[in-house]
Amino acid sequence: MYTIGEVSKLLNISTHTLRFYEKEKIITPERTVRGDRRYSESHVQWLRFVIKLKETKMPLVQIQEYASLFLQGDETTHKRLNLLKNHQDHVQNQIQVLMEIDDLLLKKILAYEEYLRKQDFS
Amino acid sequence: MYTIGEVSKLLNISTHTLRFYEKEKIITPERTVRGDRRYSESHVQWLRFVIKLKETKMPLVQIQEYASLFLQGDETTHKRLNLLKNHQDHVQNQIQVLMEIDDLLLKKILAYEEYLRKQDFS
């Protein structure tokens, strides 16, 4: 079990942010008798996943929604499966958009390089 | 030449946002005698590109930087090229991350489906 400080160092998130995530119901660590937070290995795993989602700029509300899925009981399995599938759709869509932009950027870059090459000869 | 309202409809950006972008030096349309904004075809092209960059969550400051290089003219070509290349790197990175998440989601989805199949038999 990790303290908030340990998790903070391990994952490079400030303790402020970890408490903020708790307030926002994104993670709910256990507590010691005197009230200190204790994060288990699976809490850390979950946070790593959250960080991945954040890297793609997924809004916190969506991550929240996702998190609430896991806190719900077994009888919501179908609902959870649907939500996962929706998320996957969204992710695949985003990949599509990014690949188009990658292509656009490539074209612009090539145009610039061509322009510079021509300049060299003049 | 387009009025602000026409551009707003054409590109699905509010007139508020268009004026905001002007204040932030992202675009500088011409003006009529009485002071109304007039956007040319190339202004619209530039805005379309800005929208694409936004889709990849490029921060406004970076778009600003790019725009200002454009206004400074020819001797900034190298700088602009570098900026584009950096952004392309960033986009490709995002694609990578998203594909990892897509994979993770697929695994989770398959696990759920397996679980549901087993339930059907019991």
Next chain:
DNA sequence: ATACTGATTAGAGTAAACTCTAAGTCAAGA
């Protein structure tokens, strides 16, 4: 003439996601 539409400005307000502050408790080491 009057109302409607669409434009102008400066500046205030909002939402998201932190980020920090104040004021404190508690346990361990010099």
Next chain:
DNA sequence: TCTTGACTTAGAGTTTACTCTAATCAGTAT
């Protein structure tokens, strides 16, 4: 015993990117 450092809370402040308001003006429709 003192100090250091880790932890606690509620709540205030910050940044980004809008988003809206108020007050005004010009041109057109009824």
